[in-house]
Amino acid sequence: MELKVENVSITVQNTDIIRNISLQVKEKQFVGLIGPNGCGKSTLLKSIYKVIKPQQGNVFLDHTDILKSSPKVVARHMGVVGQFNELSFDFTVREMVMMGRTPHKKLLETDNGRDLEIVEQALEKVHLTGHADRNYISLSGGEKQRVVLARVLAQQPEFLILDEPTNHLDIKYQLQILNIVKSLDIGILAALHDLELAASYCDHLYVVKQGQIVVHGKPADILTREMIGEVFEVDCEIYQNPVTGGLGIAYLSTR
Numbered sequence: 509m510e511l512k513v514e515n516v517s518i519t520v521q522n523t524d525i526i527r528n529i530s531l532q533v534k535e536k537q538f539v540g541l542i543g544p545n546g547c548g549k550s551t552l553l554k555s556i557y558k559v560i561k562p563q564q565g566n567v568f569l570d571h572t573d574i575l576k577s578s579p580k581v582v583a584r585h586m587g588v589v590g591q592f593n594e595l596s597f598d599f600t601v602r603e604m605v606m607m608g609r610t611p612h613k614k615l616l617e618t619d620n621g622r623d624l625e626i627v628e629q630a631l632e633k634v635h636l637t638g639h640a641d642r643n644y645i646s647l648s649g650g651e652k653q654r655v656v657l658a659r660v661l662a663q664q665p666e667f668l669i670l671d672e673p674t675n676h677l678d679i680k681y682q683l684q685i686l687n688i689v690k691s692l693d694i695g696i697l698a699a700l701h702d703l704e705l706a707a708s709y710c711d712h713l714y715v716v717k718q719g720q721i722v723v724h725g726k727p728a729d730i731l732t733r734e735m736i737g738e739v740f741e742v743d744c745e746i747y748q749n750p751v752t753g754g755l756g757i758a759y760l761s762t763r
């Protein structure tokens with residue numbers, strides 16, 4: 509599925525947070541949204557997954573007008589891994605992951621064998637089978653993040669929104685979560701802080717500063733010393749990693 513965001517503007521409490529942003533995620537593309545703290549990445553993503561209503565603009569997922577569709581219709585196509593995963597009610601890990609099946613069910617329809625199978629597979633994929641009967645709120649931050657990913661996998665989405673999906677995760681699970689979502693081979697729009705990881709996983713990057721896209725393109729074309737200096741206020745050198753051949757960033761000093 510293809511995502512098109514057209515001229516979206518968001519004002520919160522008389523402050524312009526997002527200013528006329530347009531972007532596109534083509535079929536099966538992994539697109540990253542990068543930018544400093546507070547530049548508006550989460551706010552933009554929230555407008556795409558319907559938590560915030562933009563004052564202006566359109567969001568289309570193929571031909572579905574996201575802003576005019578019900579949350580349930582959107583959830584049949586779009587999965588979301590957000591930044592904060594706190595819950596005030598306690599559920600077991602398995603119950604949490606089963607919630608991913610809800611958009612595909614009719615009112616009061618019970619879970620069937622197929623749903624259980626999908627849930628078990630999702631738990632296995634994130635290495636949490638052994639935690640299935642634990643209470644969600646007893647888990648560590650990283651384990652919670654993986655439960656949320658398993659819930660999204662159980663949802664079987666055709667498009668994914670990720671807001672800092674590797675928050676709380678140690679390096680093994682950072683790589684694992686990115687590998688899992690990449691292997692789904694669906695369109696992904698992800699806010700990421702780690703620029704080297706963004707370079708190695710994303711097909712295309714949009715750079716956000718003060719609510720606007722300042723540049724976009726292939727990671728190797730836009731992750732330059734000049735851009736990082738200007739947008740992130742950090743001096744650095746870009747090099748080719750001699751081991752991986754990928755893009756490396758040596759951070760030197762803050763401005």
Ligand SMILES: Nc1ncnc2c1ncn2[C@@H]1O[C@H](COP(=O)(O)OP(=O)(O)OP(=O)(O)O)[C@@H](O)[C@H]1O
Nearest residue numbers: 520521525543544545546547548549550551552699
């Ligand atoms: N409900 C709100 N009321 C007032 N200001 C808000 C509200 N929500 C967001 N903001 C402000 O909007 C700006 C953008 O916030 P947002 O969370 O979108 O940034 P971000 O790029 O995701 O940041 P980070 O990298 O720190 O997660 C911030 O200055 C934030 O304080």
